[in-house]
Amino acid sequence: MDTPTPARSVGAVTPQRATFSEPLQLRCGRSIAGYELVYETYGSLNADRSNAILVCHALNASHHVAGFYANDPDNVGWWDNIIGPGKPVDTDRFFVIGVNNLGGCFGSTGPMSIDPATGRPYGASFPLVTVEDWVAAQARLADHLGIERFAAVMGGSLGAMQSLSWTRQFPDRLGHALVIACAPNLSAQNIAFNEVARQAILTDPEFHGGDYYAHGATPVRGLRVARMVGHITYLSDDAMASKFGRQLRNGSIGYGFEPEFQIESYLRYQGGKFAEYFDANTYLRITKALDYFDPAFESGGDLAKALATARAAFLVVSFTTDWRFAPERSREIVQALLRNQLDVTYGEIDAPHGHDAFLLDDPRYHALVRAYLERIDAEVAGGVR
Amino acid sequence: MDTPTPARSVGAVTPQRATFSEPLQLRCGRSIAGYELVYETYGSLNADRSNAILVCHALNASHHVAGFYANDPDNVGWWDNIIGPGKPVDTDRFFVIGVNNLGGCFGSTGPMSIDPATGRPYGASFPLVTVEDWVAAQARLADHLGIERFAAVMGGSLGAMQSLSWTRQFPDRLGHALVIACAPNLSAQNIAFNEVARQAILTDPEFHGGDYYAHGATPVRGLRVARMVGHITYLSDDAMASKFGRQLRNGSIGYGFEPEFQIESYLRYQGGKFAEYFDANTYLRITKALDYFDPAFESGGDLAKALATARAAFLVVSFTTDWRFAPERSREIVQALLRNQLDVTYGEIDAPHGHDAFLLDDPRYHALVRAYLERIDAEVAGGVR
Numbered sequence: 001m002d003t004p005t006p007a008r009s010v011g012a013v014t015p016q017r018a019t020f021s022e023p024l025q026l027r028c029g030r031s032i033a034g035y036e037l038v039y040e041t042y043g044s045l046n047a048d049r050s051n052a053i054l055v056c057h058a059l060n061a062s063h064h065v066a067g068f069y070a071n072d073p074d075n076v077g078w079w080d081n082i083i084g085p086g087k088p089v090d091t092d093r094f095f096v097i098g099v100n101n102l103g104g105c106f107g108s109t110g111p112m113s114i115d116p117a118t119g120r121p122y123g124a125s126f127p128l129v130t131v132e133d134w135v136a137a138q139a140r141l142a143d144h145l146g147i148e149r150f151a152a153v154m155g156g157s158l159g160a161m162q163s164l165s166w167t168r169q170f171p172d173r174l175g176h177a178l179v180i181a182c183a184p185n186l187s188a189q190n191i192a193f194n195e196v197a198r199q200a201i202l203t204d205p206e207f208h209g210g211d212y213y214a215h216g217a218t219p220v221r222g223l224r225v226a227r228m229v230g231h232i233t234y235l236s237d238d239a240m241a242s243k244f245g246r247q248l249r250n251g252s253i254g255y256g257f258e259p260e261f262q263i264e265s266y267l268r269y270q271g272g273k274f275a276e277y278f279d280a281n282t283y284l285r286i287t288k289a290l291d292y293f294d295p296a297f298e299s300g301g302d303l304a305k306a307l308a309t310a311r312a313a314f315l316v317v318s319f320t321t322d323w324r325f326a327p328e329r330s331r332e333i334v335q336a337l338l339r340n341q342l343d344v345t346y347g348e349i350d351a352p353h354g355h356d357a358f359l360l361d362d363p364r365y366h367a368l369v370r371a372y373l374e375r376i377d378a379e380v381a382g383g384v385r
Numbered sequence: 386m387d388t389p390t391p392a393r394s395v396g397a398v399t400p401q402r403a404t405f406s407e408p409l410q411l412r413c414g415r416s417i418a419g420y421e422l423v424y425e426t427y428g429s430l431n432a433d434r435s436n437a438i439l440v441c442h443a444l445n446a447s448h449h450v451a452g453f454y455a456n457d458p459d460n461v462g463w464w465d466n467i468i469g470p471g472k473p474v475d476t477d478r479f480f481v482i483g484v485n486n487l488g489g490c491f492g493s494t495g496p497m498s499i500d501p502a503t504g505r506p507y508g509a510s511f512p513l514v515t516v517e518d519w520v521a522a523q524a525r526l527a528d529h530l531g532i533e534r535f536a537a538v539m540g541g542s543l544g545a546m547q548s549l550s551w552t553r554q555f556p557d558r559l560g561h562a563l564v565i566a567c568a569p570n571l572s573a574q575n576i577a578f579n580e581v582a583r584q585a586i587l588t589d590p591e592f593h594g595g596d597y598y599a600h601g602a603t604p605v606r607g608l609r610v611a612r613m614v615g616h617i618t619y620l621s622d623d624a625m626a627s628k629f630g631r632q633l634r635n636g637s638i639g640y641g642f643e644p645e646f647q648i649e650s651y652l653r654y655q656g657g658k659f660a661e662y663f664d665a666n667t668y669l670r671i672t673k674a675l676d677y678f679d680p681a682f683e684s685g686g687d688l689a690k691a692l693a694t695a696r697a698a699f700l701v702v703s704f705t706t707d708w709r710f711a712p713e714r715s716r717e718i719v720q721a722l723l724r725n726q727l728d729v730t731y732g733e734i735d736a737p738h739g740h741d742a743f744l745l746d747d748p749r750y751h752a753l754v755r756a757y758l759e760r761i762d763a764e765v766a767g768g769v770r
Contacts, residue, residue, distance in 0.1 A: 028640035128640040188625035188648040203606040221588040240573035255413035255513040
């Protein structure tokens with residue numbers, strides 16, 4: 001295209017559903033007999049099926065990555081600011097796919113789904129799925145869509161762990177991996193926060209050992225606390241200070257346990273909203289998938305060795321105030337890739353927002369993603385790869 | 386003393402009890418009719434009553450600061466490593482006092498105590514007490530002990546906030562304030578962590594609105610989660626990484642919700658232990674006292690103005706890896722003191738342990754406290770002040 005398109009929304013979108021009847025072997029040793037994945041696509045697959053980008057979601061997101069629903073126009077995709085016609089991930093050029101992962105709670109088979117073997121929700125019996133399992137399931141979705149090779153696989157945070165895992169599990173099936181706000185594994189502190197969240201849920205009397213559906217119950221209190229603690233780790237100390245500081249809701253202290261500071265109201269609101277739509281069993285499993293992710297484990301901690309079979313080119317992006325997955329963790333990934341002589345672009349964005357920066361419309365960050373993908377586009381168009 | 390004494394324990398100690406029948410007016414607008422404070426003392430008060438040091442406790446500690454109990458020799462005071470004969474706070478020279486604050490759960494009047502007006506535990510009706518209230522109650526204890534003026538008031542974390550408040554509330558009643566691992570107020574992030582802890586407790590069904598004693602219940606689950614989240618903020622990311630890293634308890638992943646990583650076991654253990662001995666109503670109130678502390682609030686955020694009436698000399702100490710109350714927060718205090726031309730010694734200790742460093746036996750930190758107090762001792766002995 002010669003003249004740049006003004007950025008706009010992909011418009012109204014419709015989720016689709018793919019059914020897989022072949023059992024999927026999982027890392028935990030169990031297998032799942034059959035499953036469904038819900039996904040959305042934006043843009044058009046080109047004739048040689050070479051322009052597809054898979055977007056992997058993080059902890060609490062879904063297949064609804066861009067656009068909106070005709071019957072629910074306020075329900076805008078979680079990465080809509082970066083994906084659309086004329087946007088950094090340009091759907092005039094790329095065919096973009098969002099998918100709700102296995103074990104999710106937005107339509108793909110997960111703990112809330114009916115187990116065909118029992119006729120009841122899986123609940124506690126749903127297996128613990130890993131990043132590697134998600135990628136294996138995503139590869140089957142690619143088969144289903146007739147996509148042998150992705151132009152790129154991209155994600156932020158836990159989504160970026162999936163991008164990274166794609167380059168190990170299916171090195172020939174992607175040209176580029178976009179690894180944004182990532183870490184090669186969770187630190188003790190990261191695991192600790194996850195464990196607090198899990199304990200809040202697991203010890204909620206309404207959890208009923210994970211089979212709360214049968215009791216008509218929901219561990220709302222546990223989910224709220226879990227989300228509150230998670231939320232703190234997504235924001236930088238500075239971002240919280242500038243957004244909330246010590247602002248009081250009513251100008252003075254009330255000497256009670258109702259919310260007094262704005263930050264308290266904000267967290268309670270976020271926690272409450274989350275508990276309304278997210279499934280506790282899914283939350284528990286996603287935090288475990290985060291804890292387990294550690295590609296270098298089998299090579300004794302040698303990440304370069306773990307990534308030795310990767311063939312993709314990489315864009316790695318970190319954010320200076322991200323204390324959940326700090327830039328130094330991204331640099332570990334970059335160094336491991338460089339030791340393998342891989343093609344790596346690394347951007348460390350000076351952004352104030354903490355981990356959440358990967359979801360926000362930071363001009364330097366978006367410009368970097370745009371420029372990187374324009375290069376892929378040229379390769380796709382010119383048939384370089 | 387000419388030859389240094391080898392450092393040793395103060396030995397077996399016995400808590401004492403002081404009863405105050407005058408009502409105490411509290412910042413919340415309510416007053417408490419009468420109250421008791423439990424305290425311990427180490428060393429001897431000199432003839433002119435000029436060698437007393439008051440030690441203020443932080444979130445979960447008590448009056449049991451040094452020594453041990455004859456019938457429970459493993460129960461060693463929480464700051465025993467710094468207080469004793471020949472130790473940095475040398476009880477051969479100083480008369481040291483530890484006191485359980487009003488609202489506490491170790492013997493001083495608090496939510497667990499019987500309200501004489503009803504014959505039942507105060508529970509939810511116990512007022513929200515502040516740092517200023519604690520200091521006012523401590524001043525009455527000083528009166529009771531015949532101490533007009535402390536050689537020093539010292540504390541770490543929330544205890545340091547009390548030291549700082551002493552210099553504002555009773556500027557003539559202390560010679561020195563030791564303000565260790567402190568902040569002039571809580572940041573939005575600090576408040577956020579406290580609010581998570583409170584929500585875990587307040588929403589525990591066993592909390593019964595704070596009157597759980599009457600139900601023979603304890604909000605154990607909430608207390609455990611509260612302590613776990615608190616504990617994360619006391620340790621540095623690096624300390625957790627070097628102490629626990631990603632170590633697995635059994636060498637491999639179990640794909641379940643039992644503790645798998647060492648850090649999970651550690652946190653659950655800490656949470657469980659805490660829930661056995663700490664009172665939830667006290668915990669709620671102490672986190673609120675932390676949130677409320679903000680001496681500069683009344684002067685529109687001008688900390689120098691808030692400290693304009695202080696006359697003490699100061700030792701301010703911070704620790705490089707403390708991300709709860711980072712060194713920059715201590716520097717705010719130092720700058721405010723310097724703007725008032727006060728005598729300030731500031732030490733920023735390069736310690737790996739995070740906020741908990743103030744409780745640990747770091748040689749540079751202890752040497753600094755020792756050297757500072759030796760100077761006071763000279764003043765006391767020489768009658769400088």
